[in-house]
Amino acid sequence: MKRDFLTLFDLSSDEHKALFHRARGLKEARRQRRVVSTMAGRTLVMIFEKASTRTRLSFEAAMTQLGGSAIDLSAANSQMSRGEPLADTARVTGRYCDVVMMRTFGDERLAEFAKHCEVPVINGLTDGGHPVQILTDLFTIEERLGAVAGKTLAFIGDTASNMGRSFTEGAKLYGYQLRLASPKGYHPAAEVVKHSPDHVHLLSDPKEAVRGADVVITDVWTSMGQEAESKQRLADLAGFQVDGALMKLAKPDAMFLHCLPAHRGEEVSADVIDGPQSAVWDEAENRLHVQKALLETVVQASERLREMEPALRAARG
Ligand code: CP
Ligand code: NVA
Numbered sequence: 042m043k044r045d046f047l048t049l050f051d052l053s054s055d056e057h058k059a060l061f062h063r064a065r066g067l068k069e070a071r072r073q074r075r076v077v078s079t080m081a082g083r084t085l086v087m088i089f090e091k092a093s094t095r096t097r098l099s100f101e102a103a104m105t106q107l108g109g110s111a112i113d114l115s116a117a118n119s120q121m122s123r124g125e126p127l128a129d130t131a132r133v134t135g136r137y138c139d140v141v142m143m144r145t146f147g148d149e150r151l152a153e154f155a156k157h158c159e160v161p162v163i164n165g166l167t168d169g170g171h172p173v174q175i176l177t178d179l180f181t182i183e184e185r186l187g188a189v190a191g192k193t194l195a196f197i198g199d200t201a202s203n204m205g206r207s208f209t210e211g212a213k214l215y216g217y218q219l220r221l222a223s224p225k226g227y228h229p230a231a232e233v234v235k236h237s238p239d240h241v242h243l244l245s246d247p248k249e250a251v252r253g254a255d256v257v258i259t260d261v262w263t264s265m266g267q268e269a270e271s272k273q274r275l276a277d278l279a280g281f282q283v284d285g286a287l288m289k290l291a292k293p294d295a296m297f298l299h300c301l302p303a304h305r306g307e308e309v310s311a312d313v314i315d316g317p318q319s320a321v322w323d324e325a326e327n328r329l330h331v332q333k334a335l336l337e338t339v340v341q342a343s344e345r346l347r348e349m350e351p352a353l354r355a356a357r358g
Contacts, residue, residue: 042346044339045155046163047148049172049210050236056338057214061180063334064327071106071330079337080109083139087165088130088154090116090145091265095301096165096173099328100142100336107333112138116145131157140340146266161339168203168266174300175207177331179215181324182256185296190216195254195291197222197247198281198308199274201229204260204300209233212240222250224277247281254291257318258298259283259308275307284310288318296320 045051052060070077085104087097101111114134116122121130127150134141135158144165145151155162164172182189196205200221206229212219213236221228222244228234234241244250251257262278263271288297297309297319305311314321 043161043343045161046339048170060334064180064330067333068330078108080104080107083109085111086114086134086138086141088114088143095325095328099332103329103333127153128157135159161343170207171203172207175211177327178298180331181320181327192255193218194256195220195250196258197283198259198278199227199262201227202260202264205229206233209241210236212237220244220250222247248290251287251290256296257291262308283313285312288313298324
C-alpha cells in the first residue's frame with residue numbers, strides 16, 4: 042500500500058491545507074538556512090521522457106536539502122529506449138528507492154508505471170496534467186494575495202494544455218473562479234470541466250476573461266509532444282497573447298503567472314512577463330518548497346501504510 046500523487050484529487054482537502062502550511066515552514070527554514078532532514082536515507086528516482094529544467098532541478102534540490110538523494114533516469118539513456126516493458130522498469134525502480142517522480146506523455150503511461158511500482162509515484166507532468174505546478178501556482182497566489190479561495194483566475198490561450206486541465210481540476214477543490222479564454226478547439230474537454238461545473242467558465246474573448254481578474258495566467262501554445270502542430274497553433278492562437286493592454290483590464294494589483302519556459306512575443310509579451318505584476322520567479326522558486334512538502338506527505342503516508350500492513354493482513358485472516 043502506498044500513496045501516489047497523480048492528480049490533485051489524490052490528496053484530501055485536509056492534506057491540501059497541511060501541504061501549504063508545511064511548504065511555508067520549509068520556505069522559512071530554507072531562508073534561515075536551517076537544516077531539515079525528513080528525507081534522510083531516502084532516495085527519489087526521477088524518470089524523464091520529456092525535457093525539463095525546473096522539475097529536474099527543484100526535485101533534486103528538494104531531496105538533497107531534506108537529507109536524501111535523487112537519481113535522474115532519462116528514458117533516452119536507459120533500457121526504456123530499447124523497449125524494456127514499462128511495468129518491468131516500474132517493478133525494478135520501486136525496489137531501489139522510496140519515491141518516484143515521472144514526466145511522460147499519456148496519463149495511461151503514468152498510471153501503468155504507478156500500478157507496478159511499490160513506492161509512491163508523483164506526476165511530474167503528463168499530456169493531461171501538471172499537478173505539482175498547479176499546487177505551486179496556488180501556493181504562490183496565497184503567498185501574494187493572502188488566499189486563493191474566492192479569487193478570479195483568468196487563463197488565456199491553450200487552456201486544453203496540461204496546465205489548463207490541472208487548473209480546471211483545482212477550481213472546486215480550492216474554491217476559485219476560473220475563466221478560460223481560448224479559440225475554438227483549445228478548451229479542456231467536458232470530462233475535465235465536469236469536476237468544477239460552477240467554478241469554470243469557458244470563454245472565447247480574452248478581454249472578457251481578464252476583466253477584474255485577480256490573477257492572469259498563460260502557458261506555451263505548443264506543449265511538448267505537439268511540435269508538429271506548431272505552425273497551426275501559432276495561427277489559431279494569434280489573438281490570445283497576454284500583453285500590457287490586456288493586463289490593464291485586470292485588477293490593478295493583479296498578478297501574472299507562467300509556469301515557464303516562456304516564449305516572449307507569442308503567448309506573453311516581454312513587458313508583462315518581465316514587468317512588476319509578474320510573479321514568475323517566485324513561482325519557479327516555490328516549486329522547491331511545495332515539492333518538499335509533497336515528498337514528505339507521500340513518503341511518510343506510504344511508510345505509515347506499510348507499517349500497518351502486517352496488522353491489516355492479520356485482521357483479514
Ligand atoms: N514548469 C516546468 O515544469 O518547467 P520544466 O519543464 O523546466 O520542468
Ligand atoms: N504545457 C507545457 C508545460 C511545460 C512545463 C508543456 O507540456 O510543454
